[in-house]
Amino acid sequence: MKVNPYLNFNGNAEEAFNFYKSVFGGDFTAVMKMSDAPDSDKIPAKEKDRIMHISLPISEDITLMASDILPSMGHSLNNGNNVYLSLHPNSKEEADRLFNGLSQNGHIEMPMADQFWGDYFGSFVDRFGVHWMINYNPEF
Incomplete structure (x- = not known):
């Protein structure tokens, strides 16, 4: 799927x-x-x-x-935090490239950093109101 x-x-x-x-x-x-x-x-x-x-x-x-x-x-758009796109790159470098590129002129919620659960993670809202998570786990 x-x-x-x-x-x-x-x-x-x-x-x-x-x-x-x-x-x-x-x-x-x-x-x-x-x-x-x-x-x-x-x-x-x-x-x-x-x-x-x-x-x-x-x-x-x-x-x-x-x-x-x-x-x-009759359509209306309501930006909200009910949808995040979670990206899982294959390297820390790719995680940084995606985070830095997509977050340009957006709002960073959590900068990319090593997290307590073992992943390298960051989240932000891009300049178009879309919510993103970048999550790199070196073991996958």
Whole structure:
């Protein structure tokens, strides 16, 4: 089974995913705008350029996916701490690279440090309001 985190944004999904691509590398496997949807003529002009679906593979097993909400359809976005994306890199160096890259202009909750449970761990909220944990365990 694969778990693909799916994120929602309020009009800045493309900006967020270009940022994530700058950190993780790779290429988008899908980028669809609301204007590509059936009956897009019913979508207000100011929402047609929003992302309907975007995906970015960040490893062999994980693909980040997202879309923008449509306020005209009654959607609302509530950023909260109910979802974290927990990344488990293969080295301490990769943990630091991911933490430093993704936390740029965000809010660091716990800096990367060796923790009492034996892992090298840190957490933050990125500049788009997405909550992340970076967890490196040298024994796995």
